[in-house]
Amino acid sequence: MPKLVGPESKGPQPPLNWANKLNFMINHFRDWVFKNVHGGSLVYNICWEDPRCDRELMQIEPDSEIVMITSAGCNALDYLLDDPKAIHCIDLNSRQNALLEFKKSLFKHSSYDELYDYFGDGKHAQAEEVYRQQLRPHLPAYAQEFWDQKMSYFEGKGPKKSFYYRGSSGTLAWLFVRYMQMRPSLHSKVLKLLKAETLEEQEQYFEQVERKLFNKAVRWTISRHFSLALAGVPRAQRRLITEEYPGGVSSFVVDAVRHVFTELDIKENYFWQVYVNGHYTKDCCPSYLREENYLSLRERADNIHTHTTSFSQFLKDNPGKYSHYVLLDHQDWLAAHDVPALEEEWQCILANSRPGTKILMRSAAMRIDFFPDFVKERVSWVSSEEELKESHFQDRVGTYGSVYLGTVK
Structure with missing residues (x-):
């Protein structure tokens, strides 16, 4: 999703009636939310392009x-x-x-095993120690400043036990996983879907979970500006989808997920696997x-x-x-x-x-x-x-x- 963003340009505004003024205020509030979600945060913990x-x-x-x-x-x-x-x-x-x-x-400055612990498993038993002794001396100052405060991302503690549930996009993934975990039957079927051996099996499992996975409440939530801001989607892109896609944002997301989960081999799709499981496997991970x-x-x-x-x-x-x-x-x-x-x-x-x-x-x-x-x-x-x-x-x-x-x- 978008990687270079900034505050909306400000300039002379035309006279506004009360309806336009309300819309103007709402849009500026949405931009404020997006800016503040992103302004001090790691937004993307994985690349969202293949x-x-x-x-x-x-x-x-x-x-x-x-x-x-x-x-x-x-x-x-x-x-x-x-x-x-x-x-x-x-x-x-x-x-x-x-x-x-x-x-x-x-x-x-480290080893393959250390790399995989941090970014394959999404956690490392000696995250702070390895960082301080092996890695920090070789980082630029701005990176040292960030990781001095954020090495907890890899400690595997607290409710977010994986790096892949950190940052704003990771938070959105974690919330969705928590939603599934609160529904054990749904969560179990989604995990079976991720392990399906054929496209036919994938389609069968997806048909079983789609309605529960994307009920009215979920469709409403994924269309909200705050949810999209966590995913790195600014108001301009939300508007593009709303104007161009039948059914708007929620239908776009549901159709996209349906395509990925029923028409492509999900076993090797590390993009979606990592956000459900919280980690990669050595058979399903980035190169x-x-x-x-x-x-x-x-x-x-x-x-x-x-x-x-x-x-x-x-x-x-x-x-x-x-x-x-x-x-x-x-x-x-x-x-x-x-x-x-x-x-x-x-x-x-x-x-x-x-x-x-x-x-x-x-x-x-x-x-x-x-x-x-x-x-x-x-x-x-x-x-x-x-x-x-x-x-x-x-x-x-x-x-x-x-x-x-x-x-x-």
Whole structure:
């Protein structure tokens, strides 16, 4: 979900009648909630984009230089398996970069077993000790400051016994798991669904749980702004889904979950498995947690560079002819709230591209209609409406309206 967000632009407002004034106040309150949920928090504890699809689309080469949004850093490590020259990870939220730096330090200064305890099991029996003795000295100051206060995320204590139930998105996952655990029959069937051997079994189990899993109360809850804010979905994306999708947000979520759980192999879908179980398994986990990849990633970890700034500012400060951009879906927010910033970002991207540069982005919308004219002139696009339809179908996350891949002319 969106990774680069900010407060809504303020400017002269037209005269408001009482109804418009009420709507104006509600929207600003929603933006305030989103800002405060995200302002001091780790938002994403996993990347919510499928790197298997990304790598197939981007065709990363040894001379590739990638600029991407950090999120939880999982996908940057996944891309590193293709051995690019450099990956620059950009995020306005320093906590997301602190998470990636922590993962890098486990590759460079610890062992595979330690890495898997922290991020495979989501907890570590000596989390604080290992952090202080092996990892902290090698972290940048801002990451030290964050993890000095948050190593409890990995201690396995309290009601949230896993790192994957921490941060705002983890809190939402934990609340949903608690809802299921309070209904033992439902929880048992969901666990059986996650272990189903065939798509036919998956469909049978899903039919048994769907109505209880998404009853009226749950549908109402997942449509609320606060729930979506925890998941990292700002008001602009909520509005896109509400306006474009029949049945609005709740129907979009239910249909997306139905697709993932009945049409794709759930046994290897680590995105959804981890949020239900609170941990990965060695057979169902991101590529960076597979033991056979550890030494390669250890050798290449220094090729990942983190930057706490905006996309545009990074490109102004670090000009170059980059080969790939991974924008996630943050331009949904820019298109709704800050068109000048959207245009500036595209100007910076094109000024720092070369012929053949690839641009990968996603959207809550079924179709992106906010590309500036000068972008349409310089970039050839394929999308999930046509050429990328199969890739979009196979995406194990399954919660985006569309995916676009652009090639600079």
